[in-house]
Amino acid sequence: MEKEIKELLNRKEIAKLGGGKEKIKQQHKLGFFTARERINKLVDPGSFLELGLLAHSDQEGMEHKSAGDGIVTGLAKVNGRPVVVQAADKTVFAGTEGIVYFRKTKALHEYALKRGFPLINLMEGGGLRMPDGMGSDGISQMLFPQVMLRHQREVPMVTSILGDSFGGPTWLAVSSDFVTQAKGTTMAVAGPRMLEVATGEKVTNEELGGWDVHAKYTGQVDQFSENEEDSIESIKKFLDYMPQHAGKEPRCKETNDEPYRSLDKVVDIVTTNRKRAYDMKKVIKLIVDNEDYFEMKPTFGKALITVLARMNGKVVGIVANQPMQFAGAAGPNECEKATDFICLCDSYNIPLIFLHDIPGFRVSSDAEKLKMPTKIMMWNQALAQSTVPKISIIIRKSIGAAYGNMCGPTMGADFVVAWPTAEINFTGPEVGINVVYGRQLQNTENKKEERLELLKNWGFDSSPYKAAGKYLIDDVIDPRDTRKFLIQTLEYACAKNGSLSERKLANWPTGF
Amino acid sequence: MEIKANLAGVVWQVLVSHGEEIIENQDVVILESMKMEIPIESEKSGKVKEVKVKEGDFVNEGDVLMVVV
Numbered sequence: 146m147e148k149e150i151k152e153l154l155n156r157k158e159i160a161k162l163g164g165g166k167e168k169i170k171q172q173h174k175l176g177f178f179t180a181r182e183r184i185n186k187l188v189d190p191g192s193f194l195e196l197g198l199l200a201h202s203d204q205e206g207m208e209h210k211s212a213g214d215g216i217v218t219g220l221a222k223v224n225g226r227p228v229v230v231q232a233a234d235k236t237v238f239a240g241t242e243g244i245v246y247f248r249k250t251k252a253l254h255e256y257a258l259k260r261g262f263p264l265i266n267l268m269e270g271g272g273l274r275m276p277d278g279m280g281s282d283g284i285s286q287m288l289f290p291q292v293m294l295r296h297q298r299e300v301p302m303v304t305s306i307l308g309d310s311f312g313g314p315t316w317l318a319v320s321s322d323f324v325t326q327a328k329g330t331t332m333a334v335a336g337p338r339m340l341e342v343a344t345g346e347k348v349t350n351e352e353l354g355g356w357d358v359h360a361k362y363t364g365q366v367d368q369f370s371e372n373e374e375d376s377i378e379s380i381k382k383f384l385d386y387m388p389q390h391a392g393k394e395p396r397c398k399e400t401n402d403e404p405y406r407s408l409d410k411v412v413d414i415v416t417t418n419r420k421r422a423y424d425m426k427k428v429i430k431l432i433v434d435n436e437d438y439f440e441m442k443p444t445f446g447k448a449l450i451t452v453l454a455r456m457n458g459k460v461v462g463i464v465a466n467q468p469m470q471f472a473g474a475a476g477p478n479e480c481e482k483a484t485d486f487i488c489l490c491d492s493y494n495i496p497l498i499f500l501h502d503i504p505g506f507r508v509s510s511d512a513e514k515l516k517m518p519t520k521i522m523m524w525n526q527a528l529a530q531s532t533v534p535k536i537s538i539i540i541r542k543s544i545g546a547a548y549g550n551m552c553g554p555t556m557g558a559d560f561v562v563a564w565p566t567a568e569i570n571f572t573g574p575e576v577g578i579n580v581v582y583g584r585q586l587q588n589t590e591n592k593k594e595e596r597l598e599l600l601k602n603w604g605f606d607s608s609p610y611k612a613a614g615k616y617l618i619d620d621v622i623d624p625r626d627t628r629k630f631l632i633q634t635l636e637y638a639c640a641k642n643g644s645l646s647e648r649k650l651a652n653w654p655t656g657f
Numbered sequence: 658m659e660i661k662a663n664l665a666g667v668v669w670q671v672l673v674s675h676g677e678e679i680i681e682n683q684d685v686v687i688l689e690s691m692k693m694e695i696p697i698e699s700e701k702s703g704k705v706k707e708v709k710v711k712e713g714d715f716v717n718e719g720d721v722l723m724v725v726v
Binding site: 418420421422423470504 | 663664690691692693695
């Protein structure tokens with residue numbers, strides 16, 4: 146059998162070179178790693194079990210140029226945890242998708258779902274391969290894989306955009322739970338060369354789908370990295386907060402951080418001067434285990450912060466307003482970001498914590514054109530259908546409808562409490578007077594004085610004690626006890642079913 | 658090191674001046690935006706080499722407020 150074994154080994158050795166040594170050299174010259182190098186950086190040493198190494202293009206005459214058919218697929222371990230991984234191979238027809246590529250990626254995705262493994266995609270490439278996908282026969286067998294469209298958050302799906310991506314890799318990314326993009330790469334529907342012919346628009350890759358576009362405008366990417374290694378590091382960190390599959394809770398991690406630690410520094414961070422902003426990230430850092438948190442979409446919708454963190458070892462998701470940006474007022478992007486994050490946490494059994502300091506929504510004619518009412522209600526509907534434990538803390542302002550969106554009373558929280566600094570109301574008194582007495586004020590001579598006089602008598606109590614007095618909120622707590630309160634209440638909220646969710650949001654879209 | 662505005666607003670107060678020694682996390686400028694006072698702090702300790710804005714100036718996100726060495 147020696148001859149046969151030799152032939153097998155020889156075939157595998159050649160297949161591992163993908164599109165060949167020249168193409169690999171070119172990939173390196175452009176400053177990129179190859180598919181195999183990327184997988185090696187991600188997985189535990191020696192753990193990669195490749196499937197489909199001997200596959201190749203089904204196009205006649207292409208067999209020897211297309212080892213793997215543009216995608217490297219297999220099973221592996223990341224920090225000891227089994228995962229399913231695929232990496233696009235730029236050296237084979239620029240990482241485009243032939244029919245065998247399709248077959249491989251579909252089988253891999255199905256296996257991830259069948260046995261409950263996170264699916265990790267290290268992607269780049271130009272989408273459907275030409276001429277494979279051309280003609281009514283080509284395109285008819287290469288439409289979107291159903292397994293991707295009906296993924297339904299069964300297992301965490303993570304995609305890293307490590308080179309220019311159009312079509313397939315882009316579809317996969319925006320269908321994922323977590324997306325990283327290496328700066329300098331592009332993620333878009335179709336490349337500039339296609340646009341040039343289709344519409345005549347001349348645009349660079351960077352303008353079309355560079356990191357800046359996604360950071361500021363689209364929110365389709367969760368984190369950006371300076372290089373490929375950092376992107377892969379982000380994936381590992383994200384996975385650490387995720388359960389193996391949707392039927393499990395994320396792993397608890399022992400901590401040496403005292404669960405009932407008093408937050409003495411919080412009084413220096415949150416000022417009682419209601420006009421003065423403070424950095425909510427400092428408050429979060431103080432509350433969570435070991436000052437450690439993982440932020441999603443830090444550059445998009447910055448008036449709202451969404452982070453994964455641990456409380457006494459248990460993974461939690463935190464939705465917090467950021468007074469440093471627009472005074473914490475949420476606009477359309479913040480609404481999308483909140484909805485997205487609630488879907489993620491609820492689907493993967495991660496309890497939610499809400500930290501309010503929001504003076505209302507950022508209303509404007511521009512916001513209305515961007516469907517602000519729909520965005521606000523989408524967030525509320527997600528909140529209402531979420532079934533993970535939820536704990537809500539009003540730190541400072543929580544005004545109007547936004548009080549509801551941040552999981553105020555009657556919005557499904559296990560507990561709602563306030564700090565003594567809380568200011569809860571329908572709207573600010575200045576705005577209220579303008580709405581009710583606006584016409585009257587227009588017709589008076591001493592507008593300023595009359596306004597002040599009205600303000601004096603417009604004394605609706607926005608202190609939390611009014612709501613606590615009627616038992617509309619559960620308590621007013623000492624801000625220094627916030628960590629203790631959260632850890633204590635989380636224990637009770639998770640006593641019956643852990644943090645397992647009914648996953649009613651699992652089939653919601655992966656973007657809004 | 659450059660200290661930049663993290664949002665658009667009007668410079669309400671400049672809290673330090675040229676040549677002053679400052680420490681990490683010290684507030685150096687207070688911007689006013691959305692009727693809120695937004696303190697901007699220094700990420701590092703150092704000496705103020707240049708103050709690029711004065712009270713009343715409008716600044717955009719990303720504009721350099723001062724240079725610290």
